[in-house]
Each structure stands twice: as structure tokens, then as C-alpha cells.
Amino acid sequence: MATHPKTGIKVVVVGAGFGGLTAAIECHLKGHTVSIYENFPALKTLGDIISFGANGGRIFHRWDEGRISKRLRELSIDLSEYGFRIHKYDTGEVVYHQRNPPANPETPIFNGHRGELHEVVFNYARDKLGIPIHLDQWVEEYFETPEEAGIVLKSGEKVTADVVIGADGVRSKARELVLGYVDKPKSSGYAVWRAWFPNTDMIRDPLTKEFCENGDTFNGWIGPDVHFLFSTIKNGSDCCWVLTHRDEHDIDESWSFPGKLEDVYKVLEGWDPVCRAIVEKTPSLVDWKLVYRDPLPTWVSQHARILLLGDAAHPFLPTSAQGATQAMEDGVTIAVCLKNGGKENVQAAVRAHQEIRYDRVRAIQKTGETTRDRWHKTDWAQVAADPKSIAFPREEWIHTFDAEGHAEVVFADVLKKVTNPQAEAVEGASILPSAPAVVAV
Numbered sequence: 001m002a003t004h005p006k007t008g009i010k011v012v013v014v015g016a017g018f019g020g021l022t023a024a025i026e027c028h029l030k031g032h033t034v035s036i037y038e039n040f041p042a043l044k045t046l047g048d049i050i051s052f053g054a055n056g057g058r059i060f061h062r063w064d065e066g067r068i069s070k071r072l073r074e075l076s077i078d079l080s081e082y083g084f085r086i087h088k089y090d091t092g093e094v095v096y097h098q099r100n101p102p103a104n105p106e107t108p109i110f111n112g113h114r115g116e117l118h119e120v121v122f123n124y125a126r127d128k129l130g131i132p133i134h135l136d137q138w139v140e141e142y143f144e145t146p147e148e149a150g151i152v153l154k155s156g157e158k159v160t161a162d163v164v165i166g167a168d169g170v171r172s173k174a175r176e177l178v179l180g181y182v183d184k185p186k187s188s189g190y191a192v193w194r195a196w197f198p199n200t201d202m203i204r205d206p207l208t209k210e211f212c213e214n215g216d217t218f219n220g221w222i223g224p225d226v227h228f229l230f231s232t233i234k235n236g237s238d239c240c241w242v243l244t245h246r247d248e249h250d251i252d253e254s255w256s257f258p259g260k261l262e263d264v265y266k267v268l269e270g271w272d273p274v275c276r277a278i279v280e281k282t283p284s285l286v287d288w289k290l291v292y293r294d295p296l297p298t299w300v301s302q303h304a305r306i307l308l309l310g311d312a313a314h315p316f317l318p319t320s321a322q323g324a325t326q327a328m329e330d331g332v333t334i335a336v337c338l339k340n341g342g343k344e345n346v347q348a349a350v351r352a353h354q355e356i357r358y359d360r361v362r363a364i365q366k367t368g369e370t371t372r373d374r375w376h377k378t379d380w381a382q383v384a385a386d387p388k389s390i391a392f393p394r395e396e397w398i399h400t401f402d403a404e405g406h407a408e409v410v411f412a413d414v415l416k417k418v419t420n421p422q423a424e425a426v427e428g429a430s431i432l433p434s435a436p437a438v439v440a441v
């Protein structure tokens with residue numbers, strides 16, 4: 001993709017997760033001058049499985065003439081043969097075999113190790129595009145005036161810009177400035193145990209070796225208020241599972257809080273023995289508490305010079321499989337809004353971004369709850385009559401969406417609306433499901 005001529009708009013992005021990196025890459029490609037400030041001191045392959053829907057794949061595919069998506073493909077699960085097999089938790093029978101949709105090279109789907117995929121995108125931003133990424137820089141404070149916005153680093157140094165994008169994750173500090181209060185998370189009542197490990201012990205066990213000897217696999221066991229998802233990746237050489245279960249404990253949101261295997265075994269009592277056989281091979285696991293946050297009243301600061309983006313604005317439940325992709329759609333949209341608005345209209349462009357994104361994000365957030373409830377309160381008689389009813393939903397309105405194309409089309413009208421609140425609502429500004437179109441493929 002050719003880089004747009006310089007716009008003269010200076011953008012500071014806080015956070016180099018997928019949201020911050022996408023915002024920075026897209027701002028660079030649209031001609032803005034962008035730099036990133038990130039707390040971590042060095043890139044580490046942290047985390048485990050992460051999902052990008054076709055609407056995220058479309059964004060990756062446009063970068064570096066398809067080279068980024070090619071690299072991500074090599075690291076991601078390939079389910080073109082195997083699909084997704086959904087089991088009843090106790091008998092282990094496969095109640096539904098969900099095939100993958102036909103591959104579209106322009107809208108690839110990626111599921112892989114968060115750290116490995118992240119490294120590809122990080123290196124593209126830093127090494128290929130030359131975006132300055134300042135590591136080991138904890139942002140202490142945000143500030144703004146009607147003319148500019150800025151951040152204060154731990155060293156006391158101030159950095160100013162036309163707009164600051166707070167892509168600083170679920171525990172965002174930028175959110176404090178935007179809202180004027182600390183938005184405390186509530187327990188969602190669920191937590192996820194998560195693990196990623198090599199297949200060494202799996203291939204020694206007759207109960208589990210089939211998952212590692214025939215390419216990539218994806219299986220889910222659905223039980224009362226619990227679901228266990230297991231995948232093998234990179235031709236079956238890496239194994240990954242996540243188990244969502246009831247949990248009211250109140251600990252911090254963290255990707256590194258250790259979990260205990262004995263606790264997992266208790267939840268799996270009475271389950272298909274294959275599940276325990278998989279879990280027994282796990283060297284270590286993470287206990288990740290799923291917190292709930294009410295939708296924020298706004299993502300935009302008082303003077304519209306600071307914008308919250310990605311998890312800072314709208315965390316997702318993993319059952320939506322859209323958290324990272326929605327952070328990417330945000331990044332694309334703000335870059336387009338700033339380009340089309342121009343340097344004189346930065347504040348209106350930031351407001352237009354929220355107008356374009358807010359309802360779509362909210363509607364997709366809700367799908368995380370509906371899928372979880374569909375699985376956790378399964379009516380097995382209904383599944384027997386209609387096996388598709390237990391499928392993982394892949395709604396067209398989510399996955400076929402082109403965030404960039406959409407922003408280009410609606411921006412001018414949305415700009416009029418945000419600069420003149422009396423104006424009529426902009427038709428089609430927020431892409432929402434016109435009908436409850438759950439397309440199980």
C-alpha cells in the first residue's frame with residue numbers, strides 16, 4: 001500500500017499491543033507523523049492463543065503487499081482440513097463438526113501464539129516502516145488543551161502532539177483522564193485457565209497422540225457452565241488449551257498469574273478422560289480472571305485530543321474472538337478520520353471516529369456473552385435435533401466488514417454530524433446487524 005502524502009498531523013500512541021501498533025502503522029501509511037511509547041522494556045513472546053477474524057485479516061493483508069499476512073499464515077493454525085469438532089463434555093461424542101469457511105486470500109483468519117504474531121507486526125512497524133517505538137517508557141500522565149495533547153513520562157519528560165491515542169490496555173491510565181474517574185472492573189463470574197506447550201508428552205500417550213500426528217486440530221468440549229477448547233498448531237507441534245469456568249475470586253487482571261493443575265482436575269471430574277489426559281501434559285498454566293466493565297460513556301477526552309482505543313476503550317470476552325480485531329479496526333478508523341479531516345479538524349475527526357465505531361463495537365461485545373451462554377447452558381435435546389445450534393457463530397456483518405472502506409465512505413457525513421449536532425443521523429454510519437444473522441459455517 002502506498003504511503004499517503006504528509007498531513008502534518010502529529011500522533012502519539014501509548015501502548016504497542018495490536019491496537020497501538022495498528023493505529024501507528026495506519027497513521028504512518030495515511031501520512032501522519034507517529035511515535036509509540038510503550039512500557040515493556042523488550043519484546044517478549046508473552047501470552048498464548050489469540051484470534052483474528054477475517055475482518056482483521058483484511059487489515060493485515062493490506063500491509064507490505066501481503067507479506068505480513070504470509071508470515072502470520074506460517075505461524076497460525078490451519079483448520080482447512082480439520083475444522084472445529086464440538087464434543088459433549090461427559091460422553092466425549094462429537095455433536096457437531098463445524099467446517100471452516102472457504103479461504104479468501106484477501107480476508108485470512110489467523111489464530112496463533114500472541115507473542116509470535118505480535119513480533120511480526122511489531123517488527124513491521126519498527127523495522128520496515130521506521131516508526132519510532134520508545135520502549136521502557138511508562139506514561140505517568142496525560143494532559144490536553146484545546147490546541148494540543150500530551151503525555152508525561154516517568155523521567156518527567158513531556159511529549160506533545162495534535163492527538164494522543166491511549167492504546168494502553170485494560171488497565172488504561174488514559175481512561176482516567178478521559179472519564180475523570182477510575183473505572184473499576186467487576187468480576188464477570190468467570191475465569192480462564194490457559195496453557196501453551198510443545199507436543200513432546202502428548203505424542204507419547206495413545207489417548208492424545210492423534211491430535212499431534214495429523215496436522216493442526218481444534219476441539220471443544222462443552223459442559224455446564226464450563227467450556228474447554230484445545231488446539232494443536234504448526235502441524236501439531238504446539239498445543240494450547242483454554243478452559244473457561246465459574247470463578248468469583250477477586251484478583252488482578254493479568255496474563256501471568258499462575259494457575260494450579262489440581263484446580264483444573266476438580267472442574268474436569270466426570271468429563272471425557274481425553275480432557276484430563278491433555279491437561280496432565282501441561283507444564284504450567286495461567287489463571288486469567290475475566291472481568292466485566294460497563295460500556296464507557298465516551299472514548300474521547302473533553303477537548304477531543306485524547307482518544308481511547310482497543311481494550312482501553314472496550315475489552316472483549318474471549319468467546320467473541322474479536323477483541324484484538326476490534327482494536328485493529330479502531331486503529332484503521334482513526335487514521336482514516338484524521339487523514340480526511342486534515343490538521344485543522346483533528347478534534348472533529350476524533351469525535352467522528354467514536355461516532356463511526358461505538359455502536360458496532362458494542363454490538364460485537366455482546367456476542368461474547370451470547371456465545372458463552374449458548375455453550376454454558378446447552379440444551380442437549382435441542383443439539384440432538386439441530387446440531388448446528390451449538391456451532392461457534394460466525395456472523396457475516398462482523399467478519400466481512402472493511403473498516404477502512406467503511407470509514408472512507410461515511411466520514412464526510414459523520415463529520416457534518418459531529419460538527420453540527422442538529423444534523424440528521426448518518427445513515428449506515430454504524431454497521432449493525434440488520435437481523436440476528438447468525439451464520440454457522
Ligand SMILES: Cc1cc2nc3c(=O)[nH]c(=O)nc-3n(C[C@H](O)[C@H](O)[C@H](O)COP(=O)(O)OP(=O)(O)OC[C@H]3O[C@@H](n4cnc5c(N)ncnc54)[C@H](O)[C@@H]3O)c2cc1C
Pocket residue numbers: 014015016017018019020021037038039040046047048049050051114137138139140167168169170171172173255309310311312318323324327
Ligand atoms: C502481555 C499480554 C499478553 C496477552 N496475551 C493474550 C493472549 O494470550 N490471548 C489473547 O486473546 N489476548 C491476549 N492479550 C490481550 C490482547 O492482546 C488484547 O486484548 C487485544 O489484542 C487488544 O489489544 P490492545 O492493544 O488494546 O491492548 P494490549 O494488548 O493489552 O496492549 C496494551 C499495551 O499498553 C502498554 N501499556 C499499558 N499501560 C501503559 C503505560 N502507562 N505506559 C506505557 N505503556 C503502557 C502495555 O504494556 C501493553 O503493551 C494479552 C495482552 C498482554 C498485554
